[in-house]
Every structure is written in C-alpha cells, then in structure tokens.
Amino acid sequence: MIVLHHLEKSRSFRIVWLLEELKLNYGLDYRLHIHKRDAETFLAPGELKELHPMGKAPILSDDSLPEGNQVLAESALIIEYLLKTYDVRHLFYPTEGQAWRDYTFWLHFAEGSLMPPAVMYLILSKAAEKTPFFARFVARKIRDTVAKVILSGNIRSALDLLESSLVGREYLAGAFGGADIQMYFAVAAVQQRMGLENRPNIAAWLARCEERAGFVHAVEASGPVFG
Template sequence: MIKLHHLENSRSHRVLWLLEELGLQYQVVRYRRDPETLLAPPELRQVHPLGKSPVLEEDGLVLAESGAIIEYLVQKHDQAHRLSPPPGPADDPERLRYRQWLHYAEGSMMPPLLLSLVFARVKQAPMPFFAKPIARGIADKVLMTFVRPQVRLHMDYVEAELGKHAWFAGERFTAADIQMSYPVEAAMTRGGVDGYPGLQHFLDRIRARPAYQRAVEQGGGSGPLK
C-alpha cells in the first residue's frame, strides 16, 4: 500500500492528484502547519530527516521531493503512458519538453516565488517599532528590484510557452502539468492574473479535472501559502 505524508497547502497536493489520476490505492497521513510559524510539525521528521512534505512510502521505500516522487510513480505505475511520453529517442521533442517542465517547476520558477513569500512576511513580522521602517524598506527594495521582476520574467515565459501547445509537454495532459501546477498557482496568487490568460486557462482546466477535485477533498485544500 502506498502511503503519502501530506502537509496542508503544500507541494504534496501534486502527488495526491497524480495518485488519483493513476487510480491507485493509497493512504494519506495528513499534517497541519504550525499556525504561527506556518512550518510543518516536528512529527514529519520522524518520517524523513528534513521534516518536509511530500514523502511517499511504498514497499519499504521512503522517497522525498515531489519531482522524484512523480517520476517514480509514473515509471512504476503508468505502464500505458497515459501521463508521460511513450518510450523513444532521448531527443524526442515531447520527451524533452516533458523532462524540462518536471525540473523547471522547482529548479527555476519556485525560488523567486518563495522569496516573494518570505519578504512579504518579513514586512508583516513583529519587531521593535524602531526596526520596522528599516526592515520594511529593505524588504520593499528587494521585492521591487529583484523578486517581482524575476516572478514576472517567469510568468511571461510560461505564458508564452503555453501559447505554443495545448499542455506543457505537448498536445496532451501529462505529469508535467501536475508538476507545474503548484508554481503556476503560486505565481497567479502572488503575481496577479492580469495579462496572463494562458495561465488562467491552464488553472481553470486542471481544476475542472475530477482527479484534481478528489485530491482537494483528500488533502483538505490545494493552493500554496499566501
């Protein structure tokens, strides 16, 4: 039996969604964030040393990192290649796009989105009154000169790429779309939807999928932290 250690409002929604798309039997162990720090509870460190989610268990295997988990599940349980390109040459365009988006989601798009969240919280953090103008000034400077331009850069890039194909890897829905769902949702939440009809259309389509909706029910929510 597959066991997924799932943290609310986190990347592990993608794994829940994939499990539902694959029609697999699984058990969900749900964890709630600390209401003050928003961090994962210490119990997750008993599952994996980093105390992060998602963590997947199957047949004695303990696997972390959403991208690695998605690749593992697709390779092992998607023999019909419904959610991945069929076997072919390494330079096959669909396979290259599929692999690129699996890695781009966390390797390139998520870092500036995470910085956006961190510096926004710095501005709201409790601190001595005399330190607030300094801290907020620094946070605003970093957000305006680096973080927000980087977020927009990635949103523009993804918007343009979605205009070339129906889905990220090509003309059919794949696990690459599942992997990209979290940074797209985070970008649209923190960067705004104006000027990005392709990204909004992508979100509308994935949220309409029955497997996505079942994953929301199983996990108690889907969206990234605001």
C-alpha cells in the same frame, strides 16, 4: 501499500493530485496521511523528520520497494517514480522526442527556477507582516526593494516563458501529465501572492487543470490547496 505524507496547504498537494489521477485511470490505491502545520511558524511538524531527514513534504513510502529504500522525498522524484512504476500506459508522461524534453524541462523548472523566487517573496512578505509595527514600514521597504531588483524580474521571465509556451497547446508537454501537476502548484502560488497580470494562456491552463476530476478529488481528499 503506498502512503503519502501530505502537509496541509503545501506543494505536496501535487502528489495527492497525481495519485488521484492514477486511481481514476488504474484503480491505484493509496493511504493519505495529512500533517498539520505549526500554528505559530507555519512550518512542518517535527514528525516529518522521523520519516525523512529533510522533514519536508511530500514524503511517499511504497512497501513494494526494497526494504531500507521505501521512503522517497522531492516532488519531482516522486512524480517520476509513480509514473514510471504505475502509469504503464504512459498516460501522463512522454518518453521521447520534443514532448519528453518539454515534460522534463517543466518538471525541473518548477522547483529549480520558479519556486525559489516565489518562496523568497513569500518569506519576505511574512517577515514584514510579523515585524513589530514601528519597524514594519522598513521591513516592507526591504521586501519591495528585493522584489523589484531580483525576484519580480525572475518571476516575470518565468511567467512570460510559460505564457508563450502555452500558445496553441492545452498542456505543457502536449497532453496533460506530470509536468502540469508539478508546475501548477508553483504558478498558482505566484498567482495567489502576486497575481499573473494579463496572461490569458496561463489563466486558461490553470482553469483546465482545476477542472480535471483528479484535481477535484484531490481537493476533496486533502483540503484547499492554499490558505
């Protein structure tokens, strides 16, 4: 049995979505365990640390793996594992050529290049909002300066690259697949916090992702992606 430990309103939504796509196409069954965030800190609850030393979601276990190695963390690994093991018709991942290079690039770009500045911006924003009133102006100034000097430039470059990569194509590696799932969360998070400015190809790609039955089922199963 596959068990997914999902943290509410988090990037582990990706894996719920992928599992729903696999369920629709292959009848793959899985159990979903939804963990609540700490109301005060918004962090993951301590119980995730009992499953994996990092204590972050997603965490997936599959009892068809060898004993002692049944627990997986990191969204990119989990996506690769699920596709290599269960997507036997290669519906969601290309295995060679430019399509494979595009798939692998975006699979890693999401966590390696786009999420770090996006999360940093989110943390600075949250810190500014939690700062006592008399010092909040200063905290916001720090956030805006860091955002202007480092974060916005990196995020803008990432969005520009994505926008141009989507010219004339519906999905990141040609056909819909694991790379779209991995990137969707990162891009939708940026859209939520900072907006996309005028990037019609990205907006159309996000909408295409959200229309998929697998995406809709994943939201039904796990709740809203953001909160």
